[in-house]
Amino acid sequence: MTYFVLRSLFFVHRKDLRWYEQFYIPQIINGMKITLSQVFRPKFTRQYPEVKWQPPSSFRGRPVLVEQNGIERCVACGLCSRVCPALAIEVQASETELPKERYPIKFEINMLRCIFCGFCEEVCPEEAIVMSQEFELTFTRQEDGIFGKDKLLTSADKLKDRLEFLRQNR
Amino acid sequence: MEILITVIKIVAVMGIMLGIVAYVVLLERRLSAAIQNRIGPNRVGWQGLLQPIADVMKLVFKEDIVPTKANRFIHDLAPIISISVAMTTFAVIPFGDRIDLFGYDIKLQIANVNIGILYILALTSLGVYGLTLSGWSSNSKYPLLGGIRSSAQMISYELSMGLSIIGVIMIAGSLQLDKIVEVQAAWRWNIVLQPIGFITFVVAAFAETNRLPFDLPEAEPELVAGYHTEYSGMKFAMFYLAEYANTFVSSALITTLFLGGWQVPFVHSLGLSDFWISIIQVLGFLTKTIILVAFFIVIRWTIPRFRYDQLMNLGWKFMLPIAILNLLVTGLVILLI
Numbered sequence: 146m147t148y149f150v151l152r153s154l155f156f157v158h159r160k161d162l163r164w165y166e167q168f169y170i171p172q173i174i175n176g177m178k179i180t181l182s183q184v185f186r187p188k189f190t191r192q193y194p195e196v197k198w199q200p201p202s203s204f205r206g207r208p209v210l211v212e213q214n215g216i217e218r219c220v221a222c223g224l225c226s227r228v229c230p231a232l233a234i235e236v237q238a239s240e241t242e243l244p245k246e247r248y249p250i251k252f253e254i255n256m257l258r259c260i261f262c263g264f265c266e267e268v269c270p271e272e273a274i275v276m277s278q279e280f281e282l283t284f285t286r287q288e289d290g291i292f293g294k295d296k297l298l299t300s301a302d303k304l305k306d307r308l309e310f311l312r313q314n315r
Numbered sequence: 316m317e318i319l320i321t322v323i324k325i326v327a328v329m330g331i332m333l334g335i336v337a338y339v340v341l342l343e344r345r346l347s348a349a350i351q352n353r354i355g356p357n358r359v360g361w362q363g364l365l366q367p368i369a370d371v372m373k374l375v376f377k378e379d380i381v382p383t384k385a386n387r388f389i390h391d392l393a394p395i396i397s398i399s400v401a402m403t404t405f406a407v408i409p410f411g412d413r414i415d416l417f418g419y420d421i422k423l424q425i426a427n428v429n430i431g432i433l434y435i436l437a438l439t440s441l442g443v444y445g446l447t448l449s450g451w452s453s454n455s456k457y458p459l460l461g462g463i464r465s466s467a468q469m470i471s472y473e474l475s476m477g478l479s480i481i482g483v484i485m486i487a488g489s490l491q492l493d494k495i496v497e498v499q500a501a502w503r504w505n506i507v508l509q510p511i512g513f514i515t516f517v518v519a520a521f522a523e524t525n526r527l528p529f530d531l532p533e534a535e536p537e538l539v540a541g542y543h544t545e546y547s548g549m550k551f552a553m554f555y556l557a558e559y560a561n562t563f564v565s566s567a568l569i570t571t572l573f574l575g576g577w578q579v580p581f582v583h584s585l586g587l588s589d590f591w592i593s594i595i596q597v598l599g600f601l602t603k604t605i606i607l608v609a610f611f612i613v614i615r616w617t618i619p620r621f622r623y624d625q626l627m628n629l630g631w632k633f634m635l636p637i638a639i640l641n642l643l644v645t646g647l648v649i650l651l652i
Contacts, residue, residue: 170514173614173617173618176617176618177613177614177617179617180350180613180616180617181350181613183349183350183351183352184346184349184350186352187352188352188353188354189352189353190353190354192354
């Protein structure tokens with residue numbers, strides 16, 4: 146009996162293991178070697194506020210209006226507000242002396258409603274509204290969630306990556 | 316004067332122990348994170364050193380929720396039993412030799428009880444009441460299952476734990492823990508003389524403290540959070556603290572019984588004064604204990620949980636016979652020498 150008890154304490158009964166693999170304790174130590182060796186491996190965690198993620202150009206961040214030479218490309222056709230499934234966009238058109246003749250006097254995106262689907266960007270005939278690479282949207286009041294033209298207008302230079310991406314993939 | 320010294324010792328040891336236990340929690344979080352290629356809490360204070368304080372502050376301000384049909388009195392009592400048992404166990408563990416402080420000869424042990432080990436065994440078995448009562452009084456199915464499991468598990472492993480200690484007692488010829496440590500002077504550590512006793516005791520200690528290979532009372536995937544599912548706020552913190560205090564105390568106990576306690580080899584050949592030798596011995600004791608705590612933590616992230624029947628099989632069919640066998644062999648050897 147003693148023999149069997151000793152054998153069952155110190156051995157795992159499995160034919161597919163070699164004799165030295167059937168000991169419990171050396172295998173536990175092997176397991177600990179594996180776990181401890183992980184301690185010295187490089188970490189996966191990104192220290193977020195200090196180290197930021199640079200999204201690829203295919204990333205759909207918050208939608209912005211493209212501004213070229215100080216003028217927005219938008220002609221206030223209203224297609225984006227028509228296509229928006231979340232009803233987040235509100236456009237009010239007005240006339241202008243410029244060759245494009247129309248411009249949005251009011252352009253508001255409710256970022257509490259926006260679902261980042263990118264339909265507005267797809268439908269836009271002027272390539273005037275695009276998804277930027279910004280993903281940090283925080284506000285503490287509901288009213289702050291409605292982004293007007295002041296927050297939406299972004300110069301085309303900053304959106305180069307995205308515009309290039311759209312030209313190649315659309 | 317005697318009483319005053321004892322009171323000061325109690326306050327100092329309690330304070331230091333609570334501090335260490337709080338930082339054992341941090342050690343667990345950082346080490347487990349490192350093992351999983353994460354960083355872990357490193358925001359509060361330098362490298363997250365103030366995290367335990369932040370955790371306690373958070374838990375203090377949490378709402379204390381008691382289930383509607385719970386037994387209010389026992390529900391409140393259970394965490395108190397858990398924590399007080401975990402804390403008082405340390406009372407008989409000698410964490411150093413004597414020290415000469417301000418002209419007083421102070422023994423670095425709170426209470427030199429002549430039944431030391433029996434006291435520890437008695438108190439650790441009281442700890443089961445904390446878990447079982449919390450499981451029963453919550454009036455909820457998962458805590459109840461956890462409580463039942465804990466009582467069965469503790470009883471099974473207490474036997475092999477007690478039997479594996481008897482080998483040590485036979486070598487020392489005393490139940491007093493300071494005698495046991497004195498016997499282990501100069502590398503005559505019990506881990507060398509009692510290797511099988513050491514292994515059985517460590518395994519039983521894992522089961523007694525509900526650490527991972529045997530954490531069936533709180534097995535997250537099956538029982539939500541086990542016995543403390545229905546606890547929140549400071550009462551939950553008490554259970555949490557008790558778990559880590561238990562880990563720390565059992566590490567201290569393993570150190571005392573098998574790893575030579577506060578004995579540091581070659582310390583007398585350094586030619587230091589008695590005072591510094593005592594300090595080094597206390598630090599040596601703490602180092603051994605903390606290494607064991609780290610061992611507990613690494614084991615937690617290495618070995619998966621046992622099934623319940625495997626746990627019972629291991630406890631009754633293997634651990635108990637091995638402990639008895641070890642006892643017989645030890646007795647035979649002592650008789651022959």
